Amino acid sequence: MNQLITLRTFNSLYDLEMAKTYLESFGIECFTQDEIINRTYVPNVTGGAKLQVREEQFEESVTHLIEGGYLKQEDIDLEPSPEFKFIDKLLSKFRK
Numbered sequence: 001m002n003q004l005i006t007l008r009t010f011n012s013l014y015d016l017e018m019a020k021t022y023l024e025s026f027g028i029e030c031f032t033q034d035e036i037i038n039r040t041y042v043p044n045v046t047g048g049a050k051l052q053v054r055e056e057q058f059e060e061s062v063t064h065l066i067e068g069g070y071l072k073q074e075d076i077d078l079e080p081s082p083e084f085k086f087i088d089k090l091l092s093k094f095r096k
Contacts, residue, residue: 003055004031007062008071009048013038016049019070026064028057034091047087 010016013035020030035049053061065071 004052005055005058006033006050006052007058007065009050011038011048013049015070016051019051019065019068022068022070023051023053023061023064026060028053028061028064 008019010019016032016035020032023030031052033050033052034047038049062071066073
């Protein structure tokens with residue numbers, strides 16, 4: 001039940017922090033993934049920094065992000081591309 005779901009991937013860490021702060025203002029606990037590697041000299045190696053929330057807060061988070069202009073309805077796609085799956089699988093070996 002405490003599974004994290006990626007809401008959106010950001011190329012800009014500034015935009016990531018803005019959306020994260022916006023959701024936290026509604027009491028939604030947010031997590032980020034891959035933001036450190038995107039701060040180094042290798043931006044977008046992982047496809048960008050990810051904003052994540054707990055599974056039970058996903059729908060509420062999506063609603064807030066759409067209302068706040070951080071997300072469009074057509075951007076919501078929970079099935080990652082095959083390329084992203086491959087890169088994520090490769091990077092998961094380094095995250096251990």
